Amino acid sequence: MSEFEGNVRVTKLTVGASSCLLGEAVRYDGGHKANSHIMGTLAEYFEFRSFCPEIDIGMGVPRTPIRLARRASHVIRCIATDAAATDYTDALRACADGQRNWHENLCGYIFKKDSPSCGMAGVKVSGGVGPEFDGIGMYADKTMQNFPSLPCEEEDSLADTALRENFIQRVRAMGRWHALHERGISLRSLREFHSRHLGILMRHDRGGCEQLEKILTKTSEDLLPENARNYLIQFMTVLKNRRAGEFPG
Template sequence: MYKIKVGISACLLGAPVRYDGGHKRSVFCERELAEHFDFHPVCPEMAIGLGAPRPTIRLVRRDGQLRAEASNGAFDVTDQLIAFSEQKVRELHFISGYILCAKSPSCGMERVKVYGGAQGAAKEGVGLYARALMEAHPLLPVEEEGRLNDPILRENFVLRVFAYHDWQQLMGGGLSAARLIAFHSRYKYLVLSHAPEAYRALGRLLGRLKERSLVAVADEYIRGLMAALTRRANRKGHSNVLQHLQGYFKRRLTAGQRQELAETIHKYRVGLLPLLVPLTLIRHYLREHPNPYLEQQVYLNPHPETLKLRYSL
């Protein structure tokens, strides 16, 4: 089975690479995501020659510069970490997402402790490797393992990984105006659920395809798409899309079926039902009344059902 390639901090897969010789194994990553993702593990600290166990390193601000130093002051590995990070991230063109270890001076995505200020340690830093990764690949879906315990953040991250991989497949197969428009057609309702203004902006952008170069439009399109999907969809956004989908069935359903669907969407909107309930009903009606346009909508199946990511939304 083909799996999407995703980068990950090696300790999250159980590798004994942490400073104390231990790991931070993520059960969700190792057991559930591994069914669909082909993980590419990296430990920057081990890669530059630091063994395990080893003295801890931390970020220190000195003379306006951020340094990576041993907590006991025995050594400074800033230059080695930066050199490795810049080289490594240039090789990661094949991945579609990345899961980082939180709080790490090398891999932390945000709120990493920085020492050396008047107030002691401030949670204001980004790990040196994580910073290089996000600067080199600004569109890449990146998340920390701890935040994946939040069901909304978890679903949003996985959704973005599948969408970005889909885009990579499009580009790998050869960009054309027809393929770009077809791609957008499949993503319309997913974008609408996250950011209605982006839905309108992306539509206007593609309407100017004849006025601009295809490459420039595609570049602006994917930046707009990934920014839109980074915004987490809420009940209002999902309800808006569900009502749009409902409209495709109004001439096919009985009065009772239309009322049932409308009530189910309303109960979802006010928080009485999870998203999966109206979606399941819409999929049921779609099987009974096929509609090629709806069947291609990514919104209905943005990631494998076996991950159960929409059960608590």
């Protein structure tokens, strides 16, 4: 199945995904976490780019599991469960940086929840003083920092119909943004992009939409690269408010 823009057939949008969610046996114990919503429903819309950061940094299968641990300084590190001195934090964060070339072309990313590498939020943190479930997987954290406008969700969110529909909407919007960039972004094309989405933006978040219009008003040719980036971050923030109905197109 392909995406359509008007009557024009385009290739499927590419979404990054934790490999284990796609049924690949890459977990520490040689298992996987195949997810039917991803491999079934979402596969009809998107092409997945599978990636396992722990495999990428050479941990192998099977491997000693890892966990997040809070140091006395409150800094959270990612260490082996059987050897606190074996620290994977820097390697996993560097791994995310090393994927920037393909990450920048993605329209979305689906991460495995609760993983010390891939979890987006609420990952268990052991030791020290502080909340027990306030960690973020090291690879996911760095990826989201590098691309703050990239639509991201964990697999359990996608079991919720409204959240899944919202994710699909944001991914499609990111696809239109990439297409805008490929054609060459200009003040005029940015304003046209905004006009095209105005109705849905207003239904999501009227105040947020006003912020977008302020960014556009302040944008001149010399400020275009920076303001286009800020516009996209705010645009995706507005769309994530899921009070809204349908997207155009």
